[in-house]
Every structure is written in structure tokens, then in C-alpha cells.
Amino acid sequence: MQGRVQKSTLYGFTLVEIMLVFAVLVLLFTISYPANHQALYQGRKALAKSFLLEVSSQQSVYWQQHNQYAKSLAELGVELTEKIKPNYRVELLEFDLPSGQYGYRVSAIPLHPKEGVKNGELWVDHLGQTSSNWIY
Secondary structure: OOOOOOOOOOOOOOHHHHHHHHHHHHHHHHHHHHHHHHHHHHHHHHHHHHHHHHHHHHHHHHHHHHOOOOOOHHHHOOOOOOOOOOOEEEEEEEEEOOOOOEEEEEEEEEOOOOOOOOOOOEEEEOOOOEOOOOOO
């Protein structure tokens, strides 16, 4: 039985195969992470913009009923959603205009600004004007 080679019955993966799979997974993660992160940010921004437009719409209704703008979100009957609270601080500012009228600006300020991402305060005012980064 000297010339006969005994066949091994062990099954499994070699260390090289496992390291190769790990390297491919790391490569896929590094490629996909920035795109997923940007999509997540854009989704949060879209929620904030939608909320600001809702507040603006409620302000118009409030003006028609009371001939003045509301001074707070609670006065409008609008609450921050659970998806906006962790990401944005929302402020409602009322101010006097030179014509003797009143105006408002509702703003959403990011709580955790990210470097390399075009972010910043989003706002809409009583004229329907929006911040410069509204469309990005």
C-alpha cells in the first residue's frame, strides 16, 4: 500500500478563500456607502421640505381666519413628526414688514450637519420664497 494516496474527507474553505470573500465584501461596502448615505440624507431633507410647506399652508389658513400669522407651531396645530425631530430643529419666526403688515419665516436647521454634503438651513417665508439650497 505504499503507492496509494489516501483521500482526505475534510470539507471546508481555505483561509485564502475566506479572505478573498471578505475583501470583495469590503470593496462592495466602500463603493455603496456614499451613495446610500446621500440617499438617506436626501430623504430626510425631502421630509423637512414637505413639513415646511405644510406649515406654510397652515399659516395661510391661519391668516385668513385671524388676520395675523401664528406665533408658534402649537398655535397652528402642527407638530413635528418623529422622523423630523432627530434631524432638524424647526423655528417659526414672525416679523414686522415696513408696510405695517406681518411676515413669517419657518426654518428647518440640521442638527447634525455632514461635511461634504450640501446642507444647511431650509426655509420658506410668507411670500413662498425658499432657501437657496431648496432644490439641491
